[in-house]
Amino acid sequence: MLKLNASLAHLKSKPFFLSDKDIEWVEETLHSMNLHEKVGQLFCPIGSSDNKQDLEVFMNEYHPGGIMYRPDTGAKIQETHRLLQELSPIPLLISANLEAGGNGIATDGTYFGKQMQVAATDNEGMAYKLGLVAGREGRASGCNWAFAPIVDIDMNYRNPITNVRTYGSDPIRVAQMSKAFMKGIHESGLAAAVKHFPGDGVDDRDQHLLTSVNSLSTKEWDQTFGMVYQELIDSGAKSVMAGHIMLPEYSRELLPGIEDEQIMPATLAPELLNGLLRERLGFNGLIVTDASPMLGFTTSERREVAVPKAIASGCDMFLFNRNIKEDYEFMLKGIETGILTSERVDEAVTRVLALKASLGLHAQKEMGTLVPVAAELSLLQCEEHKVWAKECADQSVTLVKDTQKLLPINAEQYKRVRLYVLGDQEGGLKEGGSVTLPFINSLENAGFQVELYNDKQVNFPELFMSVNDFKAKQDLIIYVANLETASNQTTVRVNWQQPLNANAPWFVKDIPTLFISVANPYHLQDVPMVKTYINAYSSNEFVVEAIVDKILGRSEFKGKSPVNPFCGKWETRL
Numbered sequence: 001m002l003k004l005n006a007s008l009a010h011l012k013s014k015p016f017f018l019s020d021k022d023i024e025w026v027e028e029t030l031h032s033m034n035l036h037e038k039v040g041q042l043f044c045p046i047g048s049s050d051n052k053q054d055l056e057v058f059m060n061e062y063h064p065g066g067i068m069y070r071p072d073t074g075a076k077i078q079e080t081h082r083l084l085q086e087l088s089p090i091p092l093l094i095s096a097n098l099e100a101g102g103n104g105i106a107t108d109g110t111y112f113g114k115q116m117q118v119a120a121t122d123n124e125g126m127a128y129k130l131g132l133v134a135g136r137e138g139r140a141s142g143c144n145w146a147f148a149p150i151v152d153i154d155m156n157y158r159n160p161i162t163n164v165r166t167y168g169s170d171p172i173r174v175a176q177m178s179k180a181f182m183k184g185i186h187e188s189g190l191a192a193a194v195k196h197f198p199g200d201g202v203d204d205r206d207q208h209l210l211t212s213v214n215s216l217s218t219k220e221w222d223q224t225f226g227m228v229y230q231e232l233i234d235s236g237a238k239s240v241m242a243g244h245i246m247l248p249e250y251s252r253e254l255l256p257g258i259e260d261e262q263i264m265p266a267t268l269a270p271e272l273l274n275g276l277l278r279e280r281l282g283f284n285g286l287i288v289t290d291a292s293p294m295l296g297f298t299t300s301e302r303r304e305v306a307v308p309k310a311i312a313s314g315c316d317m318f319l320f321n322r323n324i325k326e327d328y329e330f331m332l333k334g335i336e337t338g339i340l341t342s343e344r345v346d347e348a349v350t351r352v353l354a355l356k357a358s359l360g361l362h363a364q365k366e367m368g369t370l371v372p373v374a375a376e377l378s379l380l381q382c383e384e385h386k387v388w389a390k391e392c393a394d395q396s397v398t399l400v401k402d403t404q405k406l407l408p409i410n411a412e413q414y415k416r417v418r419l420y421v422l423g424d425q426e427g428g429l430k431e432g433g434s435v436t437l438p439f440i441n442s443l444e445n446a447g448f449q450v451e452l453y454n455d456k457q458v459n460f461p462e463l464f465m466s467v468n469d470f471k472a473k474q475d476l477i478i479y480v481a482n483l484e485t486a487s488n489q490t491t492v493r494v495n496w497q498q499p500l501n502a503n504a505p506w507f508v509k510d511i512p513t514l515f516i517s518v519a520n521p522y523h524l525q526d527v528p529m530v531k532t533y534i535n536a537y538s539s540n541e542f543v544v545e546a547i548v549d550k551i552l553g554r555s556e557f558k559g560k561s562p563v564n565p566f567c568g569k570w571e572t573r574l
Contacts, residue, residue, distance in 0.1 A: 011354045015238045015285045022357040029090060029353055029362075030346065033063075039331050041065035041349045042311055044095060044288065046320045050080040052087075059087045062328060065317060065352045066093030066145065074106035074141050074377045081142025082371040091361035091370055093317075093352070095145040095193070098185070099165060100538070101130065101389070102137025102380055104148075109137045110385040111433070113392050115150060116164040116521065117537035119177055119562035121395035127167070127177040129388045131184020139188050140379045142371040144359050146185050147193045147241060149178040151228050157522045157567050158204035160492050163485040164519065164537045166201060168562025171224040175231040182235060191359055194232050196243030196290055197277060198250070198266050199225035207244045207296035208487040211265045214247045221250060230281055238355055239286040242266040242273060242315055244296025250276055264313075265300055267292075273314030286351045288317040298322070308334020312341070316348040386542070393546035397536045398559030400524065400566075403574060404531035406512050408553025411447030414476035414512065419443070420453045420503050422494060423483035423519065424539075435482050435518055435539050442548040443478075458502050467510055477505065477513040479530070482539050484519040494526040505530060514551065518543060521565045524572040531574075535565055 008027060011018040018026070033041070040063030047069035049055060067084060069077060081094050102109025112118075112133045118126050131149075138146060153174055154166040167177040182192045196207070198221070203212040216224065229240075244265040251263050254271035266272045267289045277283050289297070289310050301309060303322070307330040310318055321327040334340040356362065364370045379385070399407070421436045440450050451474075453459075462470070485492050496504040505513050508529050515530040517523045518539040527533070534551070536543045536559075549555040566572040 008350065010284055011350075013284055015236045016354045016358040018354060018357055022362075025362045026350060026353040026357055030349060033349075035335070035342070036332070037063045038345055038349045039328065039335075041090070041352050042316070042318050042331065042345070043321070043324070043328070044068060044093065044317050044319050045324050046070075047080070050076065050083070052083055055083060055087055059084070062324060064092070065090075065349075066095055068095040069105070071096075071103065071105050071107050074108050074380045075374065077106060078140070078142050078371060078374065078377060085142070085365070085370040091356055091365045093145045093356060094143050095147055096138055096141075096143045097148065098134035098138045098143070098146040098190075099148045099150060101133050102141070102385075104134060105138050105141045105143055106380055109141070109380045110389060111538070111540040112385070112389045113396065113538040113540065113543070114164040115167050115177070116154075116562055117396045117543070118392060119167040119173055120398055120535075120537060120559040121392060122560045123395060124176050124180040126392050126395065127180035128184045129392070131181035132188060133385045133388065135185040135188025135190045136379050137385070138190055140372055140376040144190050144361065145193060145239070146190045147195060148185070149181045149192065149194060150196070151175070151178045151194050151232060152196060152200040153224055153228070154201045154563055156202055156204050157525070157563065158491075159201055160204070160489045161206045161208070161485060161487060162201040163492065164521065165485065169564065170562065171228055173562060175228045178228065178232055179235045182232065182237060186236065189359065191238040191355060193239040193241045193288060194229070194237045195241035196245060197229065197240050198243070198245055198247040198272055200243060200245055206487065206489065207265075207290070208294045209296075209490065211296040211300055212245050214245055216249065218249050218253050221247065226281070229277070233281055233283050237283070237285060238358060239288055240277065240283060241288050241290055243290050244294055244300070247272055265296055267297055267310050267315060268300055268306060268313050270313040278314070286316045286355045287314060289315045289319045291320040292318060292327070293320055293322050303327075304330050304333065305339060307331050308340035311348055312339055312344055316351045389540070389542045390545070393538075393540075393542035394555060394558065396559045397534065397543065397546050397550055397557060398561050399550070399557035400533045400535055400561065401573065402532045404512065406514060406532045407551055409476065409514075409551055415447075415449055416473065416475045417443060417448045417450050418453060418474045418477050419450050420477070420479045421455070422479065422481040424480075433539060435480060435544050438541060438544040439480055439548070442544060446548065446552055453503055455497055455503060458497060458499065463500055463502055467507070470507060471510055474511050477507065477511050479505065479513070479515040479527075481515070481517045481523055482519050483523075484539065492520050494523055516547060518547075521561065521563055522567055524565055525567040525569060528569065528572040528574070533565075535559070535561065
């Protein structure tokens with residue numbers, strides 16, 4: 001056995017807790033690699049092929065330390081992960097955005113619910129169940145690294161990216177829910193990546209589109225985001241994802257005299273990664289960048305410099321690429337030019353290997369168990385997970401206001417229902433599904449006659465219909481908004497059909513109107529005139545069922561809003 005290298009002694013500590021034998025594997029593996037192989041361990045690219053020949057070429061050329069695929073069917077993604085692990089001599093970190101359930105990697109996995117939906121239950125046990133569902137189904141699909149929980153604090157209702165992906169605006173709730181989620185992930189055999197350091201949710205802009213800013217003072221940050229990160233670090237977080245987010249007040253405190261133009265996002269800021277995260281907060285785990293094609297990263301520095309500088313600044317892994325061949329060459333060139341030292345490469349690769357060893361991947365590699373057998377896919381949408389998801393939906397749907405005393409409704413009094421659905425488009429990087437048919441079917445099964453408004457074609461005769469004629473056709477109006485937050489959006493607002501706002505609620509004083517949001521808790525800023533408003537946070541089948549049960553009076557509203565849905569505006573409460 002090799003004598004334990006004193007520089008590796010920290011691997012025995014939190015969060016890795018490696019044994020002497022584990023550390024020996026880390027050291028031997030590190031020393032067995034040439035420079036090109038070490039550089040490969042720094043990369044976690046996005047997977048784009050499931051073809052064996054393509055993957056063989058890719059693995060032999062780049063030797064990546066990890067990889068991430070977008071969701072596909074569990075069977076297909078599991079086989080791809082199995083092939084990758086067989087092709088890689090060093091076990092891979094296989095990641096997924098397991099934020100809302102197993103659907104983060106398997107399209108046939110359980111969509112348990114967005115983090116804010118879980119927070120609305122005010123039940124930490126539900127966050128733990130979310131972690132278990134995401135972890136179990138992620139593990140069954142071949143993942144071992146969850147890019148979750150999101151510990152951003154939704155301080156600014158105008159932020160277009162945090163929103164329902166967070167546990168809300170209360171730092172204490174965010175910390176407690178995140179810890180419970182992480183416990184479930186860890187018990188499932190995955191590592192959690194806490195994101196997005198130093199914290200999103202203060203700015204009203206999206207770091208996918210520019211370098212956003214956490215503008216809190218150092219004291220404010222310590223009491224909020226700092227407290228949350230400290231709680232997660234103390235609870236054993238194995239990795240942290242650094243965002244393309246600046247924290248100017250801390251950069252100025254840690255680097256007195258720094259010029260404004262020198263302030264960088266965390267991914268390129270050694271004072272934040274080393275001075276704040278590692279030294280002040282005591283984080284000893286792996287730091288991974290957020291996706292490097294995001295504009296928050298690409299516009300901060302020339303890419304030839306930024307790629308090696310991210311590792312030199314304190315990140316241990318580099319997530320995704322604009323072009324893997326070019327980024328790989330940039331990393332090597334950065335070593336040649338002195339931007340990145342070989343000692344820093346060894347330190348970063350050591351942490352990559354340590355994370356793998358802490359998960360037992362080296363032992364699983366020997367036993368051939370890195371990816372579970374196909375039968376484990378029975379966990380996807382298993383009965384227990386669906387029961388938990390139903391419980392979460394039941395406990396989370398929130399009645400924000402009903403000042404007109406409309407609820408509960410019944411088909412005898414409100415037989416004819418006009419249904420307006422806003423958004424509800426599937427595809428892209430959005431996670432939720434369509435809720436139109438589930439709502440129609442549920443309402444019709446309850447005896448209502450439902451007329452769906454056609455938002456693809458303007459009904460011009462209706463634009464000039466008299467109020468009395470319109471009232472004669474409708475007993476109740478229901479709006480369902482499925483305007484989901486997603487990356488690369490500058491706003492998440494209600495935009496009405498043109499011309500003349502054809503689908504807007506001009507009739508609220510004449511016909512009872514109900515507004516239900518299944519994807520964004522802040523729509524009251526755009527519909528303050530609506531007197532009955534419900535937030536449900538997620539657009540899955542379990543939520544639709546719970547909403548209908550509650551508006552019909554079959555079940556009481558139990559959800560507690562994790563944010564201020566009135567958006568700080570007095571008239572939204574009326």
